[in-house]
Amino acid sequence: MNCSDCKELIGALMDNELEQTRAADVREHLAFCPECAVVCEDLTSILDACKTGTSDIVPPNSKALWLRINNVIESDVKTAPAMPPPPAPRSWGVSVLRFSAAVLAIAVISSTVTYFALRNYVKPATDDLAARSSATQTTFEKVLSKIGLIDTPQQARERRLKEREAAIEYWNARVMTRCPQWDRVTREAFDRNLQVLDESVKDYTTILSQDPEDELSGEMLDAVMNDKMNLLRDFADL
Amino acid sequence: MPLRPKNVFCRQAAVKTTILLSVVFFFALFSGEASAQKRFSKNYPAGQNVRLRLMNRTGTVTVEGWNKAQITISAELEAPAANIVPQNLSGVIDINLLRDNQGREIGNVNFTIRVPFTSMVDIETRIGNLSVTNIRSALVRAHITSEGAITLTNIEATNVAADNTIGDIFFDGEIKEGGTYRFSSSKGNIALRIPFSASFKMVATAPSTRNISLGSFANSETNYLGDGRRVLGKFNGGSATITVTNQRGTIAFLGR
Numbered sequence: 001m002n003c004s005d006c007k008e009l010i011g012a013l014m015d016n017e018l019e020q021t022r023a024a025d026v027r028e029h030l031a032f033c034p035e036c037a038v039v040c041e042d043l044t045s046i047l048d049a050c051k052t053g054t055s056d057i058v059p060p061n062s063k064a065l066w067l068r069i070n071n072v073i074e075s076d077v078k079t080a081p082a083m084p085p086p087p088a089p090r091s092w093g094v095s096v097l098r099f100s101a102a103v104l105a106i107a108v109i110s111s112t113v114t115y116f117a118l119r120n121y122v123k124p125a126t127d128d129l130a131a132r133s134s135a136t137q138t139t140f141e142k143v144l145s146k147i148g149l150i151d152t153p154q155q156a157r158e159r160r161l162k163e164r165e166a167a168i169e170y171w172n173a174r175v176m177t178r179c180p181q182w183d184r185v186t187r188e189a190f191d192r193n194l195q196v197l198d199e200s201v202k203d204y205t206t207i208l209s210q211d212p213e214d215e216l217s218g219e220m221l222d223a224v225m226n227d228k229m230n231l232l233r234d235f236a237d238l
Numbered sequence: 239m240p241l242r243p244k245n246v247f248c249r250q251a252a253v254k255t256t257i258l259l260s261v262v263f264f265f266a267l268f269s270g271e272a273s274a275q276k277r278f279s280k281n282y283p284a285g286q287n288v289r290l291r292l293m294n295r296t297g298t299v300t301v302e303g304w305n306k307a308q309i310t311i312s313a314e315l316e317a318p319a320a321n322i323v324p325q326n327l328s329g330v331i332d333i334n335l336l337r338d339n340q341g342r343e344i345g346n347v348n349f350t351i352r353v354p355f356t357s358m359v360d361i362e363t364r365i366g367n368l369s370v371t372n373i374r375s376a377l378v379r380a381h382i383t384s385e386g387a388i389t390l391t392n393i394e395a396t397n398v399a400a401d402n403t404i405g406d407i408f409f410d411g412e413i414k415e416g417g418t419y420r421f422s423s424s425k426g427n428i429a430l431r432i433p434f435s436a437s438f439k440m441v442a443t444a445p446s447t448r449n450i451s452l453g454s455f456a457n458s459e460t461n462y463l464g465d466g467r468r469v470l471g472k473f474n475g476g477s478a479t480i481t482v483t484n485q486r487g488t489i490a491f492l493g494r
Contacts, residue, residue, distance in 0.1 A: 181343065183343060185296070185365070186296065186364075186365065189365050189384050189385055190384065192384075192385065192404065193383075193384040193385055193403040193404055193424075196403060196404055196424050196425045196486065197403065197424060199486070200424060200446075200485045200486060203446065204445075214464075216443070216445065216463070216464040216467055216468060217445065220443070220445050220483075220485065223422075223483065223485075224424070224485060227403065227424060230383065231383060231384060231403060234364060234383040235364065235383070235384075237336055238295065238336075238364065
């Protein structure tokens, strides 16, 4: 018999389950093999300890013990105060209302900035806006004009006309200093052309006084005033 | 009865005096004409992409395109004769009579200028007629500050502008794809003769007369606005843009 066979049969030997001949062989090997003998001694002492300690571990009344444990657990559950939930990690959670307001604010601000940036970039404001009708205004422009951020077409036209009138006054003064030096042909031509332009200005002004919403007349008045200014400016050089 | 020697001498002296006075009077008259009407002439070699820029004061200006790589400038100067100092700067022929005659009175200057037909033409005057013909380039601009007629014929340019205060404007030419055409007058008649097949969108405004004749261009894609004071139209796809404004005159579109 070798050591592995002996170790496998040691347990059966302790329980008296081996035949006599087989048990004799195991005992013979244990007598000559100190290693297997140590294993056999260890196993014997474990079995002895189990047999002697069982009476200390087993409760005298296991049912009563479990009842007490159960009562303790139930009383702890009932009397334990409601603990606050652990603090959640800080998040960006906001209400829908706040979120909507933030989005709207960003949209309005960015639109306003974009509008004024484009308006200043392409510089259409003075000429085009003055010539535009309220019907061709975008909704955004109407809103801005309502709250006073931009001029309405009528206001833009009036502002533009005032600027033109100021320029015309300046160039007219220059022409007055130059015209005595003109020849007769130049003077007569200037007077004829100025008269034609003044008649147009008078016509459109009359129409607009009766119908301030007549955007076509407003546009034409603006154009004629521009022509008059150019006439005075060009003849001021002569 | 035979003449006496003294009478013969007197008669011969009278004849001589008469002939002498006639000669003096003739030369005086001729020299007077010469001082009233001077001529100016100058030639430049030119490439195909030359630009003519002319600023006249009073007088007529005629610009003709021709198939030569040369610019000829000729002018008739009425008294007091103007100074004409053309400048040739990197492909731009610049003639500016206002700059060259600051502070002095000058008479009419009537220009006749021939340029390569591919030249850009930008001419301007304070008073007088302007005429441009046979030009095929990117720009034709004719501006009269006050009165004078503008005649643009046989023009194939992508950008055309003509405006005056009093006077007729006539355009006969092609409408180039994507081109811009602006015609404006305060009192006169504006007539545009363009091909039937031209592709353009149009804004024509005649607020005083409301006389806007579309002729054969009248179709369903026209809208009359402001009680007929303005007509919007789109023809053959509307590639180019034509803007016509006549404050106190008529507008006519003529198909060809």
